[in-house]
Amino acid sequence: MSENEGWCTIESDPGVFTELITKIGVKDIQVEELYTLDSSEYDRLKPVLGLIFLFKWEKEEENRTVSDNENIFFANQVIQNACATQAILSVLLNSEGIELGEELSNFKSFVGDFPPMV
Numbered sequence: 001m002s003e004n005e006g007w008c009t010i011e012s013d014p015g016v017f018t019e020l021i022t023k024i025g026v027k028d029i030q031v032e033e034l035y036t037l038d039s040s041e042y043d044r045l046k047p048v049l050g051l052i053f054l055f056k057w058e059k060e061e062e063n064r065t066v067s068d069n070e071n072i073f074f075a076n077q078v079i080q081n082a083c084a085t086q087a088i089l090s091v092l093l094n095s096e097g098i099e100l101g102e103e104l105s106n107f108k109s110f111v112g113d114f115p116p117m118v
Contacts, residue, residue: 010084012054017088025101026092049098050091052084073108 010016017031031052032045042048073093077086092100093108100108 009081012084017052017084020085021088021092025103027099027101029092029098049095052087052091073111075111075114 010020014031014033018029021029021031029049034041034045034051073090075086075089077083092098092104
């Protein structure tokens with residue numbers, strides 16, 4: 001893949017996200033689409049592990065600290081079109097009490113001490 005090609009874009013569809021999550025070995029996780037942020041939606045879907053918002057992002061010039069909490073997984077996106085993949089990984093790797101599977105558990109252990117901006 002050349003530097004300009006970026007990442008294989010994932011369709012922003014809950015079924016596609018769920019299929020990806022299942023294929024990497026995570027058990028019993030399903031992605032649902034929300035049409036409102038009302039608390040009744042969260043109650044209906046409990047447990048909610050995270051939210052993925054789809055919108056165009058404009059780069060800011062200032063450098064900001066991502067988080068002072070060293071127990072949060074965060075990876076700076078350096079590959080074009082990888083935002084959905086990174087959002088899914090961020091939700092999964094920051095959620096407690098889910099079975100990640102062997103491959104994702106190994107990945108989490110491997111990158112655990114990496115600085116977020118790598």
